[in-house]
Amino acid sequence: xxxxxxxxxxxxxxxxxxxxxxxxxxxxxxxxxxxxxxxxxxxxxxxxxxxxxxxxxxxxxxxxxxxxxxxxxxxxxxxxxxxxxxxxxxxxxxxxxxxxxxxxxxxxxxxxxxxxxxxxxxxxxxxxxxxxxxxxxxxxxxxxxxxxxxxxxxxxxxxxxxxxxxxxxxxxxxxxxxxxxxxxxxxxxxxxxxxxxxxxxxxxxxxxxxxxxxxxxxxxxxxxxx
Numbered sequence: 001x002x003x004x005x006x007x008x009x010x011x012x013x014x015x016x017x018x019x020x021x022x023x024x025x026x027x028x029x030x031x032x033x034x035x036x037x038x039x040x041x042x043x044x045x046x047x048x049x050x051x052x053x054x055x056x057x058x059x060x061x062x063x064x065x066x067x068x069x070x071x072x073x074x075x076x077x078x079x080x081x082x083x084x085x086x087x088x089x090x091x092x093x094x095x096x097x098x099x100x101x102x103x104x105x106x107x108x109x110x111x112x113x114x115x116x117x118x119x120x121x122x123x124x125x126x127x128x129x130x131x132x133x134x135x136x137x138x139x140x141x142x143x144x145x146x147x148x149x150x151x152x153x154x155x156x157x158x159x160x161x162x163x164x165x166x167x168x169x170x171x172x173x174x175x176x177x178x179x180x181x182x183x184x185x186x187x188x189x190x191x192x193x194x195x196x197x198x199x200x201x202x203x204x205x206x207x208x209x210x211x212x213x214x215x216x217x218x219x220x221x222x223x224x225x226x
Contacts, residue, residue, distance in 0.1 A: 004122075004169045007223060008132040009202050011098065014050050024054045032059075032154055035187040037072065040154075048196045052097035052152070060157040062093035062178055065104030065192065069151045074184045083219060085163045090179040093155050094119060095162070096131050098199070099176060104150030104192040111141040114208045116223050120166065120173040127171055134223050139205030147194035153186040160184075 016024075023044050031040040032055065042048050055061060064074065074091045094100040099119035106112050116136040121129055137146070160178040167173060194200060206224075214224035 004127060004132070004171070007134055007204075007225060008120075008168065009134065009199060010128060011053070011131045011133070012198065013130075014053060016046070016050065016054065020044075020046055020050070021054070024051050027051060028055050028059065032061075032188045035156070037186050038188055040188050040190040042190065047198070048190070048192070049098055049101065049198050052101070052190075055154075056095065056097045061187070062095055062155040062157050062160060063097040063100035064091075064093045064153045064155060064186075065100040065102065065150055066153070067104070067107075067109060067148055067150045069189075069191070071151075071153060071186065071189075074153070074155070074186070076181055076183070083163075085177065085179065088179060088181075090181050091160075091184050093160065093178050093180075093184075094176050095157075095178060096176040097152065098131070098197070099133060101152055101192055101197050102135055102199070104152050105147050105194045105197050106137060107141075107145055107148040110145040110148070111143060112137045112146060113141070114138040114206070114211070116206055116211060118222065119176040120168060121176065122168075123165065123172040123174055131176065132168075133199065133202075134204075135199055135202060136204040136206045136223065138208045142205060147197075147200070149191065149193050152190045152192045154188045154190070155184050155186055 076090045078089045096119045118134050121131050160180045163175040163177045211224045
Protein backbone atom coordinates (compact mmCIF):
# COMPACT_ATOMS: atom_id res chain seq x y z
CA UNK A 1 0.00 0.00 0.00
CA UNK A 2 1.35 3.42 -0.95
CA UNK A 3 2.48 6.00 1.57
CA UNK A 4 1.06 9.50 1.96
CA UNK A 5 2.99 11.81 -0.40
CA UNK A 6 5.77 13.67 1.40
CA UNK A 7 4.67 16.98 -0.11
CA UNK A 8 1.43 16.99 1.89
CA UNK A 9 1.28 19.01 5.13
CA UNK A 10 -1.00 17.78 7.90
CA UNK A 11 -3.02 20.28 9.91
CA UNK A 12 -1.77 20.57 13.51
CA UNK A 13 -3.95 19.12 16.24
CA UNK A 14 -6.61 21.52 17.54
CA UNK A 15 -6.23 20.45 21.18
CA UNK A 16 -9.34 22.29 22.36
CA UNK A 17 -10.64 22.40 25.93
CA UNK A 18 -14.26 22.67 27.05
CA UNK A 19 -13.67 26.38 27.67
CA UNK A 20 -12.41 26.78 24.10
CA UNK A 21 -15.47 25.03 22.69
CA UNK A 22 -17.79 27.23 24.73
CA UNK A 23 -16.03 30.38 23.56
CA UNK A 24 -16.09 29.26 19.93
CA UNK A 25 -19.81 28.50 20.12
CA UNK A 26 -20.42 31.98 21.51
CA UNK A 27 -18.46 33.63 18.71
CA UNK A 28 -20.37 31.54 16.18
CA UNK A 29 -23.77 32.40 17.66
CA UNK A 30 -22.99 36.10 17.99
CA UNK A 31 -21.33 36.73 14.62
CA UNK A 32 -22.07 33.94 12.14
CA UNK A 33 -25.45 32.39 12.89
CA UNK A 34 -27.33 35.65 12.38
CA UNK A 35 -26.12 35.63 8.76
CA UNK A 36 -26.13 39.37 8.11
CA UNK A 37 -22.67 39.51 6.52
CA UNK A 38 -21.16 41.38 9.46
CA UNK A 39 -17.54 41.34 10.59
CA UNK A 40 -16.42 38.86 13.23
CA UNK A 41 -14.30 40.57 15.89
CA UNK A 42 -12.22 37.73 17.25
CA UNK A 43 -10.79 38.40 20.72
CA UNK A 44 -10.18 34.93 22.15
CA UNK A 45 -6.68 33.77 23.13
CA UNK A 46 -6.61 30.67 20.92
CA UNK A 47 -5.27 31.23 17.36
CA UNK A 48 -7.98 32.24 14.93
CA UNK A 49 -7.25 29.23 12.70
CA UNK A 50 -8.42 26.92 15.49
CA UNK A 51 -11.73 28.76 15.76
CA UNK A 52 -12.22 28.65 11.99
CA UNK A 53 -11.31 24.96 11.81
CA UNK A 54 -13.76 24.16 14.58
CA UNK A 55 -16.75 25.91 13.02
CA UNK A 56 -15.81 24.57 9.60
CA UNK A 57 -16.07 21.02 10.92
CA UNK A 58 -19.26 21.53 12.91
CA UNK A 59 -21.45 23.79 10.76
CA UNK A 60 -22.52 23.76 7.08
CA UNK A 61 -20.14 26.54 6.07
CA UNK A 62 -17.81 27.27 3.18
CA UNK A 63 -14.98 29.81 3.07
CA UNK A 64 -13.64 32.22 0.46
CA UNK A 65 -10.42 34.21 0.97
CA UNK A 66 -9.58 37.38 -0.93
CA UNK A 67 -7.88 40.75 -0.62
CA UNK A 68 -11.19 42.55 -1.13
CA UNK A 69 -12.85 43.63 2.15
CA UNK A 70 -16.22 44.86 0.85
CA UNK A 71 -17.95 42.06 -1.06
CA UNK A 72 -21.70 42.00 -0.36
CA UNK A 73 -22.46 39.27 -2.88
CA UNK A 74 -20.30 36.81 -4.80
CA UNK A 75 -21.26 36.41 -8.44
CA UNK A 76 -20.06 33.66 -10.79
CA UNK A 77 -16.80 34.48 -12.58
CA UNK A 78 -14.71 32.48 -15.01
CA UNK A 79 -11.93 30.71 -13.16
CA UNK A 80 -8.57 29.52 -14.51
CA UNK A 81 -7.67 26.02 -13.34
CA UNK A 82 -6.05 22.90 -14.77
CA UNK A 83 -9.01 20.76 -13.62
CA UNK A 84 -12.40 20.93 -15.33
CA UNK A 85 -14.29 21.33 -12.04
CA UNK A 86 -12.30 24.42 -11.14
CA UNK A 87 -12.32 25.95 -14.60
CA UNK A 88 -15.94 27.09 -14.79
CA UNK A 89 -17.87 30.34 -14.53
CA UNK A 90 -18.89 29.92 -10.91
CA UNK A 91 -18.45 31.02 -7.31
CA UNK A 92 -15.73 28.89 -5.69
CA UNK A 93 -15.25 28.22 -2.01
CA UNK A 94 -13.54 25.74 0.29
CA UNK A 95 -14.94 23.63 3.10
CA UNK A 96 -11.55 24.01 4.80
CA UNK A 97 -10.97 27.53 6.19
CA UNK A 98 -7.18 27.28 6.30
CA UNK A 99 -7.05 26.63 2.58
CA UNK A 100 -9.24 29.68 2.01
CA UNK A 101 -7.07 31.72 4.39
CA UNK A 102 -4.13 31.13 2.04
CA UNK A 103 -5.99 33.05 -0.68
CA UNK A 104 -6.75 35.86 1.76
CA UNK A 105 -3.12 36.49 2.68
CA UNK A 106 -1.14 35.71 -0.49
CA UNK A 107 -0.50 38.98 -2.35
CA UNK A 108 -1.92 38.37 -5.80
CA UNK A 109 -1.95 42.13 -6.40
CA UNK A 110 1.82 42.11 -5.90
CA UNK A 111 4.53 39.59 -6.77
CA UNK A 112 2.47 36.39 -6.56
CA UNK A 113 1.23 35.47 -10.03
CA UNK A 114 1.14 31.67 -9.88
CA UNK A 115 -0.48 29.40 -7.28
CA UNK A 116 -0.33 25.62 -6.97
CA UNK A 117 -2.29 24.33 -4.00
CA UNK A 118 -4.79 21.83 -2.67
CA UNK A 119 -6.57 20.63 0.44
CA UNK A 120 -7.72 17.03 0.88
CA UNK A 121 -9.02 14.63 3.50
CA UNK A 122 -8.26 10.93 3.26
CA UNK A 123 -11.32 8.69 3.09
CA UNK A 124 -9.56 5.50 4.24
CA UNK A 125 -9.73 4.55 7.91
CA UNK A 126 -6.03 3.70 7.64
CA UNK A 127 -5.01 7.35 7.24
CA UNK A 128 -5.38 10.33 9.58
CA UNK A 129 -8.69 12.03 8.67
CA UNK A 130 -7.46 15.55 9.46
CA UNK A 131 -6.97 17.79 6.41
CA UNK A 132 -3.72 17.76 4.45
CA UNK A 133 -2.44 20.62 2.30
CA UNK A 134 -0.01 21.70 -0.39
CA UNK A 135 0.93 25.34 -1.01
CA UNK A 136 3.31 26.78 -3.60
CA UNK A 137 3.81 30.16 -5.31
CA UNK A 138 6.10 31.36 -8.08
CA UNK A 139 9.62 31.10 -6.71
CA UNK A 140 10.56 34.72 -7.43
CA UNK A 141 7.72 36.06 -5.24
CA UNK A 142 9.38 35.59 -1.86
CA UNK A 143 10.07 39.15 -0.83
CA UNK A 144 8.64 41.75 1.57
CA UNK A 145 5.38 41.99 -0.37
CA UNK A 146 4.59 38.28 -0.63
CA UNK A 147 1.90 38.46 2.05
CA UNK A 148 -0.90 40.88 2.83
CA UNK A 149 -3.85 41.23 5.16
CA UNK A 150 -7.09 40.06 3.59
CA UNK A 151 -10.65 39.00 4.26
CA UNK A 152 -12.13 35.57 4.83
CA UNK A 153 -15.81 35.28 3.92
CA UNK A 154 -18.05 32.64 5.49
CA UNK A 155 -20.67 31.35 3.07
CA UNK A 156 -23.69 29.06 3.40
CA UNK A 157 -23.14 25.60 1.93
CA UNK A 158 -26.64 25.44 0.42
CA UNK A 159 -26.58 25.65 -3.38
CA UNK A 160 -22.94 24.50 -3.73
CA UNK A 161 -21.69 21.21 -5.14
CA UNK A 162 -18.48 19.53 -4.02
CA UNK A 163 -15.73 18.41 -6.34
CA UNK A 164 -15.55 14.66 -6.83
CA UNK A 165 -13.11 12.50 -4.90
CA UNK A 166 -9.51 12.00 -6.01
CA UNK A 167 -6.50 9.91 -5.03
CA UNK A 168 -3.16 10.58 -3.37
CA UNK A 169 -0.51 8.01 -2.47
CA UNK A 170 -2.84 5.19 -3.44
CA UNK A 171 -5.61 6.34 -1.10
CA UNK A 172 -8.98 7.83 -1.96
CA UNK A 173 -9.29 11.49 -1.00
CA UNK A 174 -12.13 13.93 -0.50
CA UNK A 175 -11.37 17.24 -2.21
CA UNK A 176 -12.38 20.36 -0.30
CA UNK A 177 -13.34 22.58 -3.27
CA UNK A 178 -16.97 23.55 -3.91
CA UNK A 179 -18.72 25.63 -6.56
CA UNK A 180 -22.02 27.39 -7.14
CA UNK A 181 -23.35 28.63 -10.45
CA UNK A 182 -25.58 31.12 -8.64
CA UNK A 183 -24.73 34.33 -6.73
CA UNK A 184 -24.02 33.87 -3.01
CA UNK A 185 -24.33 36.32 -0.12
CA UNK A 186 -21.83 35.84 2.73
CA UNK A 187 -23.04 35.06 6.25
CA UNK A 188 -20.11 36.86 7.87
CA UNK A 189 -16.53 37.92 7.25
CA UNK A 190 -13.29 38.15 9.18
CA UNK A 191 -10.18 40.24 8.69
CA UNK A 192 -7.13 37.97 8.33
CA UNK A 193 -3.44 38.80 8.82
CA UNK A 194 -0.52 36.76 7.45
CA UNK A 195 0.30 35.57 10.96
CA UNK A 196 -3.18 33.98 11.14
CA UNK A 197 -2.11 31.51 8.45
CA UNK A 198 -0.24 28.69 10.23
CA UNK A 199 1.64 27.43 7.16
CA UNK A 200 3.66 30.48 6.08
CA UNK A 201 6.92 28.60 6.51
CA UNK A 202 5.63 25.62 4.53
CA UNK A 203 4.78 27.47 1.32
CA UNK A 204 7.03 26.24 -1.48
CA UNK A 205 8.30 28.01 -4.57
CA UNK A 206 8.02 26.73 -8.14
CA UNK A 207 9.25 27.56 -11.62
CA UNK A 208 6.16 28.82 -13.45
CA UNK A 209 7.35 27.70 -16.87
CA UNK A 210 8.16 24.15 -15.78
CA UNK A 211 4.90 23.76 -13.88
CA UNK A 212 2.87 25.10 -16.81
CA UNK A 213 4.45 22.63 -19.24
CA UNK A 214 3.99 19.68 -16.88
CA UNK A 215 0.41 20.62 -16.06
CA UNK A 216 -0.52 20.79 -19.74
CA UNK A 217 1.10 17.41 -20.43
CA UNK A 218 -0.58 15.66 -17.53
CA UNK A 219 -3.05 17.62 -15.38
CA UNK A 220 -3.49 14.63 -13.07
CA UNK A 221 0.16 14.61 -11.93
CA UNK A 222 -0.38 17.39 -9.40
CA UNK A 223 1.65 19.11 -7.95
CA UNK A 224 4.23 18.82 -10.77
CA UNK A 225 7.26 18.97 -8.48
CA UNK A 226 10.81 19.18 -9.80
